[in-house]
Structures are given as C-alpha cells and as structure tokens.
Amino acid sequence: MKEIELPILPISVIGSYPKPKWLREAIRARAEGKIDEAHMEEAYNDAVSSVVREQELLGVDIPSDGEMRREEMVEYFAERIEGFKFFGKVRVWGNNYFRKPGIVGPLKWRGPMTVEEFKFLRSVSTSPAVKVPITGPYTIADWSYIIYYKSKEEATFEIAKIINRELKALEEAGANFVQVDEPALTTHPEEMEWAVEAINEAVRGLNIKVGLHVCYSDYRILKPYYDKLKVSQFALEFANRGFSDLEVIRGLNVELGFGVVDVHNRFVESPEAVEAAILKVLNYVKPECLYINPDCGLKLLPRKIAREKLRSIKIGTERVRKKLNEKGIIKTYLKSEVNCS
Numbered sequence: 457m458k459e460i461e462l463p464i465l466p467i468s469v470i471g472s473y474p475k476p477k478w479l480r481e482a483i484r485a486r487a488e489g490k491i492d493e494a495h496m497e498e499a500y501n502d503a504v505s506s507v508v509r510e511q512e513l514l515g516v517d518i519p520s521d522g523e524m525r526r527e528e529m530v531e532y533f534a535e536r537i538e539g540f541k542f543f544g545k546v547r548v549w550g551n552n553y554f555r556k557p558g559i560v561g562p563l564k565w566r567g568p569m570t571v572e573e574f575k576f577l578r579s580v581s582t583s584p585a586v587k588v589p590i591t592g593p594y595t596i597a598d599w600s601y602i603i604y605y606k607s608k609e610e611a612t613f614e615i616a617k618i619i620n621r622e623l624k625a626l627e628e629a630g631a632n633f634v635q636v637d638e639p640a641l642t643t644h645p646e647e648m649e650w651a652v653e654a655i656n657e658a659v660r661g662l663n664i665k666v667g668l669h670v671c672y673s674d675y676r677i678l679k680p681y682y683d684k685l686k687v688s689q690f691a692l693e694f695a696n697r698g699f700s701d702l703e704v705i706r707g708l709n710v711e712l713g714f715g716v717v718d719v720h721n722r723f724v725e726s727p728e729a730v731e732a733a734i735l736k737v738l739n740y741v742k743p744e745c746l747y748i749n750p751d752c753g754l755k756l757l758p759r760k761i762a763r764e765k766l767r768s769i770k771i772g773t774e775r776v777r778k779k780l781n782e783k784g785i786i787k788t789y790l791k792s793e794v795n796c797s
C-alpha cells in the first residue's frame with residue numbers, strides 16, 4: 457500500500473460516535489413505516505457528513521463514520537450474513553438489551569456489508585486516512601447461539617472466512633485502515649489459541665493497515681499472543697484503569713492505539729491528564745509507533761461529552777507533539793508493515 461504521511465501521534469477514534477438525536481427519531485420513524493428507504497438513506501448520509509466533520513474539526517486525524525448506520529456491532533453483521541436468525545432479546549449490562557442471533561444454517565457471504573459505508577465516508581472526509589471498524593469473528597460467534605455447527609470454534613472459522621472476503625472487498629474499494637473489533641477475545645482464556653488463529657484467518661492476505669481493538673479485557677491474557685496476531689496495531693484501553701497497567705505493553709512489537717479517555721464515564725479528562733498519560737506511555741513505545749484514541753467507541757456518551765473528550769485529546773496530544781517536534785520528531789506514516797520492536 458502507499459504510505460500516508462500523518463502528524464506524529466496521529467489521533468483516531470475506535471469507531472462509534474453518538475448518533476444525532478434527529479437520526480434516532482428518523483430510525484424510529486422508519487421502523488414505524490413513516491418514512492421511506494430513500495429518506496432514511498439521506499438521513500444516514502447527513503449524519504455521517506456531520507459527525508465526520510465534527511471529528512475533523514476537533515482534531516481527529518483518522519476519523520470513522522461513527523457507525524451511524526449500525527445499531528449494534530454483532531447484530532449489524534448477523535443481519536447481513538446468510539445463516540443467521542434472530543431470537544429474542546437478552547439482557548446485557550444492566551438495562552441494555554441485545555437481540556441475540558443464532559447460527560441456524562451454513563454461513564455465507566452475501567456480498568459487501570461495509571463497502572458502501574466506506575465509500576461514503578471516503579467521499580465526505582478531507583483526511584488522508586479514514587478507519588473502518590469491523591466486528592471480529594470470535595466476538596460474532598461468542599455473542600451468538602451456535603445451532604448449525606458442531607462447535608463455537610467451527611463457527612468462528614466460518615465467520616473468519618466471511619470477514620476476510622469483506623476486508624478484501626474494502627481493500628479493493630480503496631480502504632487503507634481497517635480495524636477488527638474483538639471485545640470478547642479474552643473472555644474465555646481457554647479458547648484464545650484458536651480464536652487468535654481465526655483472527656489471522658480473517659486478516660489473511662491483506663495489504664492494508666489492520667488494527668485490532670480489544671476492550672473489557674485483562675490484557676495479561678492477550679499479551680502472550682502479541683507476536684502471533686498478524687496485525688500492525690493494537691488499539692487498547694488504559695484510561696479506565698488510570699493507566700496503572702502500562703507494563704503490559706512491553707513486548708508489543710507493533711503499533712499501539714493508546715486509549716486516553718474513558719468512554720464509560722461522563723467526567724471529562726483534562727488536556728493535562730491526556731498529556732501526562734502520553735508522556736508516561738512513551739516510556740514503553742516509540743513515538744512513531746503510537747496512535748492516540750479514546751478507550752473504546754464513544755456512542756454511549758452524550759454527544760457534548762464526546763466532543764469535549766476529543767477536544768481534551770487534541771490539546772493534550774498537541775502539547776506532546778510540540779515537545780517531540782523540538783527533538784525533530786514531526787511525522788509518522790500509515791503503513792501495513794511496521795517495526796516497533
């Protein structure tokens with residue numbers, strides 16, 4: 457892939473962004489049959505234009521489309537892959553409900569699921585690089601009932617093949633940065649060995665930048681697999697633990713997407729706190745191998761808080777950039793192969 461020049465410590469997001477209130481209303485109206493498909497499509501496009509611009513104005517170097525068209529990270533893909541069927545809602549995290557899908561037949565890729573999303577994002581962003589997040593095979597399998605296949609492992613590898621086709625379609629369409637999201641990855645440590653192989657299957661043969669986002673995790677379980685995973689960036693959360701476990705980064709030979717603000721807390725971190733966190737992590741990672749992002753997707757925050765958190769990220773990062781610039785460290789490059797050892 458062509459290398460893309462970026463300022464040192466590029467700022468990105470994990471993926472999701474709070475939906476505008478009017479978009480939620482449009483989604484509700486669509487479900488009630490009050491507006492048609494074309495109207496809804498226009499609403500989605502306007503929402504994406506708006507949140508992409510917002511991220512860019514706030515200083516995000518690599519925006520996403522905020523996942524405006526997705527309601528939930530497994531549901532979106534389960535609705536589009538042949539072989540899934542939805543069962544009732546199950547309760548997760550307090551009062552949130554999740555429509556749990558089941559795999560009831562052979563899984564098949566019906567065609568691109570995220571390519572149009574990417575193309576629209578690319579058309580409205582002025583940034584040299586954009587990020588497309590995609591839910592990983594292990595998390596999709598782990599959050600589904602496995603009915604048709606003999607084991608979760610078998611289903612995960614089938615999903616991995618489908619995700620691989622999707623990622624290749626994104627590459628073909630011109631995407632240069634994709635991120636596999638695997639919040640479930642470390643939840644069953646005894647399954648890690650094959651789960652890692654399934655992720656590698658999903659990203660096999662790509663010549664673009666591939667990140668892996670793992671959250672809600674004990675990274676000590678992930679650490680032994682740093683070198684086995686064929687990705688060039690790990691986007692990990694640290695703010696929600698007060699940056700107390702940075703030691704776990706040692707041994708990471710690829711880039712770190714460093715989570716500097718907590719997405720489950722409405723308290724807005726100060727730019728000074730962001731600056732201090734980045735300076736601390738630079739004891740473990742070369743600046744050329746460090747990207748800055750929130751811990752996780754921002755969608756559960758009020759939009760105003762999400763904005764303020766991004767503003768703190770920008771100001772805090774800018775302060776560290778200034779210090780690095782004085783040492784002649786000014787830019788970095790987005791590329792598929794990195795050497796960060």
Ligand SMILES: [Zn+2]
Pocket residue numbers: 470639669670671672751752753
């Ligand atoms: Zn996350």
